[in-house]
Amino acid sequence: MAGRGTDEHPHGADRLCDLGDRVYSRAVRRGRVPRRDAEPVPCLLDLALLHPDPDDMDWLVPTAPQEVMTRLLRGMYDEVSASQRRVGSAVEAFEWYAGLGRGARSPQASASSAKEGPAIRVLDGVARIQAAMDEATQACTTEVLTVQPGGIRREAELSEGLHRATALRGRGVRMRDLYTHVARHGQGLHTYLELMGDAVEARTLDEVTERLILFDRAVAFIPANAERSMALELRHPALVEYLGTVFERLWRLALPLAAPLPDTGIEGISHRERSIAALLAEGHQDAVIAERLGISVRTCRAHIARLSETLGAASRTQLGVKMAQAGLDGPPRAAAPAPATPGRGSRTAR
Template sequence: MSGDGENGPPPDPERGERPTVTGGGPTAVAQLSEDAVRVFRWVSDHGVCAARTLGEALGLPEARTASAVTTLTGLLLLRRLPDDPDLLVPVAPDAAIAALVAPQEAALRRQLAEIDRLRGELALLTPFYAEGQRRRQGRTPLTVVTDLQTVVGMITEATIRCAQEVRTCHPGGGRSPALLEQAYIRDRDMLRRGVRMRTLYQHTARYHLPTQEYARRMTDEGAEIRTLSELFGRMVAFDGETVLIPHQDDPDAAVVIQDPSTVAYLCATFDHAWSLAEPYHPAWTESPVRDEVKQAIVRLLAEGMKDEMVARRLGMSLRTCRKHIAEIMEQLGAASRFQAGYLARVESSGPAPAQPGG
């Protein structure tokens, strides 16, 4: 709203009029023009004045007088008498200020109170964040635990705390029935809490009757089990935060890893192996999984590995490994293990190109 009124003519600088400036808020009000100041002084001097005589008394055009009156009534500096709306009386500026500013001050106080409430509410979370930071920074990236009972206790504690997922990788053949029974009770409780469980075995674990029974019971509880001919190593990962791997030189020791980058790398390695693995099914005598085991034996033989190393890599007994090797050599007509690997590799790559002049 300008000093010339909402519907009045635009301000004329040559007559000393100033453009009014309004704020951006919903309760913004007009600034006073010089005409409005003259009208207010006149009405204040006379106490009461007829609106129709103001222009003549002040020597102002009717449109400018009407605009000034509109501005002053909008600012609550003039009010019309109820009995005669043409009569104007002045209002004390302090009263007008109180009437105009009080609602805005109240709204501002409400905004400030909301800001204080929000600040206080969010500040309640600061201790939790700080504690989490301290815990993360206080974690030891790598810890070597040499006592077997301590290792078992750490696994049990991590199992109890686990809330989302556990990844386990078990190279080698089947585990002992006693260990499998302990694992079943512990793992079953996790599954019933809604924890996802994924386990990788080597294909040779499908031969092992206790492992077959364990796998059946666990899959009934919701566990996921897959097998692969070769695995990258033994590990158990809890919630993508803590990984336990065996110590290289001490079978009773473990290495606890909590470094985020290393844990993420190990979990990604597990996930890649998982994507290549086959779902666990005990009956697999003539399945592609059996062929995959033989292909792995052939590949390792071609690399020059001894029987003992092949058996260890594939998680099978030396006797079973040598039985497979004998079958492969007979099938290929090979005189030696290395030749068997070579012949199998040539056979898988297709016929050799013809020699020149042949």
């Protein structure tokens, strides 16, 4: 909606000049203005904000503000649509040039590229992420390693990965999964265990890294934004090996699902409250602690209140002192992981 205007009025209807704003506002209030009033601001006629009064050509009447807004929104929609079409064309062109680049390589490099795909690929949108995950699932032959942050897994989340896990189990693929300790309390998880049998093994930690899914130590998926509407598909050998090493070190520190959580050694203080105390001592806010441990902020604050009551602290400042006196200002004491025993407690879900 940009009008011709003059050199002094190079703008559209979405950003009128000061004089144009005054003349148009006056026209709206009064119903019309003399044509001579609009001569200093030809932009109003160019933008069709004013037009001649059919009953008296010496006067100009305004276009209704509601109509102007409609025109603006229509113009914005057209611009967004055009931008989307240009992005789509650019993606198609990129894929075409990428194909030419692969074709120009040696036969050995071409075969390797066809097998492995790009070293790093950005997956934009849930549909593309799901399609890439399904493709990796179909190609997987040996093992799947996953890190699943958050708390109790919802039924919808468990059902989402059921078809993949079932397909993997049918081909003899082994699965190992890391969760936060909170995930132990989800009924949906235990229901899933009955469905999956002994194909998978799970361990838990106080807190884990962001989500990771690693197929055959060859391709990994990690989130690319906080909303998880974008993901990175990683096939670079060094990156994949690094992520595999991170998983193995977390796995060694984690507790099998069948093993009980270690006792804190302090009467009235639970393992979770011990973990919260350590994070409080590091200076983290309630929301950060809740996210890292996979619990709600409300639950986190309830635990903090119980900590204060147990330790006899009347304020957060006093709680910090009491925690230090009780030896709660450091990480929980590590316990040697108990060997996983076959059976229901050693199985997990996605």
